[in-house]
Amino acid sequence: MGDSITFGQYIDPALRWTSLIADRLRRHAVSRCLEIDSHNRGISGETTRMGLERYPKDVQELSPDVMTLQFGLNDCNCWQTDRGVPRVSESAFKANLLEMIVRARRFGARHIILSTNHRTLRRDPMISGEVYEEANARYSDLIRAVAREAAVTLCDIQAVFKPFSDEELARMLLPAPDQLHLSVEGNRVYADAIWPFILAAVEAAAEQPTKGDPRI
Numbered sequence: 337m338g339d340s341i342t343f344g345q346y347i348d349p350a351l352r353w354t355s356l357i358a359d360r361l362r363r364h365a366v367s368r369c370l371e372i373d374s375h376n377r378g379i380s381g382e383t384t385r386m387g388l389e390r391y392p393k394d395v396q397e398l399s400p401d402v403m404t405l406q407f408g409l410n411d412c413n414c415w416q417t418d419r420g421v422p423r424v425s426e427s428a429f430k431a432n433l434l435e436m437i438v439r440a441r442r443f444g445a446r447h448i449i450l451s452t453n454h455r456t457l458r459r460d461p462m463i464s465g466e467v468y469e470e471a472n473a474r475y476s477d478l479i480r481a482v483a484r485e486a487a488v489t490l491c492d493i494q495a496v497f498k499p500f501s502d503e504e505l506a507r508m509l510l511p512a513p514d515q516l517h518l519s520v521e522g523n524r525v526y527a528d529a530i531w532p533f534i535l536a537a538v539e540a541a542a543e544q545p546t547k548g549d550p551r552i
Contacts, residue, residue, distance in 0.1 A: 337395055338406035342378025345517045356527040370542055374552045383411045383424045384432035399444040400551040401541040406451045412471040420464035426478055433482045447537035450483045452476035452494040457515040489533055496529045
């Protein structure tokens with residue numbers, strides 16, 4: 337569940353991190369004699385507020401055992417039409433993530449993996465006067481706080497991307513003027529970072545009394 341980073345904006349569907357994970361899950365399922373259903377519920381441009389609107393259809397109807405949750409890159413953004421106010425305030429962002437977690441658990445999710453967001457090269461001031469990347473980092477801090485409060489697994493994608501130089505980071509992102517969405521290489525790095533958490537969650541779900549094979 338997430339925004340364009342989960343969807344895989346501008347990337348061949350087979351090369352998106354979600355597709356790379358789905359391929360690994362299929363191979364793992366064969367080795368463990370499991371049937372694993374995986375679904376991508378990322379939509380480009382969405383905030384947590386918009387995600388909650390489609391939550392009944394995209395999450396609650398599926399009742400996943402394992403769920404990845406990734407939002408924030410749109411929530412922290414400031415549009416001209418909002419006159420410098422972020423699309424979703426910090427307090428609402430936290431509340432929306434917490435509600436998603438509560439609802440996922442109510443509908444059977446045993447393991448929730450909440451991800452911070454990768455660094456970008458967007459360093460021009462927004463209409464608010466704040467640099468986009470500073471807002472992105474601040475909302476990742478909010479994501480960490482939610483993970484602690486809700487006792488869910490944190491996949492700290494921001495920390496994974498932190499050591500990269502600007503030249504290395506540029507290879508992970510689509511070129512200017514985008515400089516935010518992940519490139520093919522960036523999707524591979526993302527998949528490698530989140531895979532251990534997903535694998536551990538799937539293994540744990542498979543060992544627990546189940547309503548069937550794991551859904552992700």
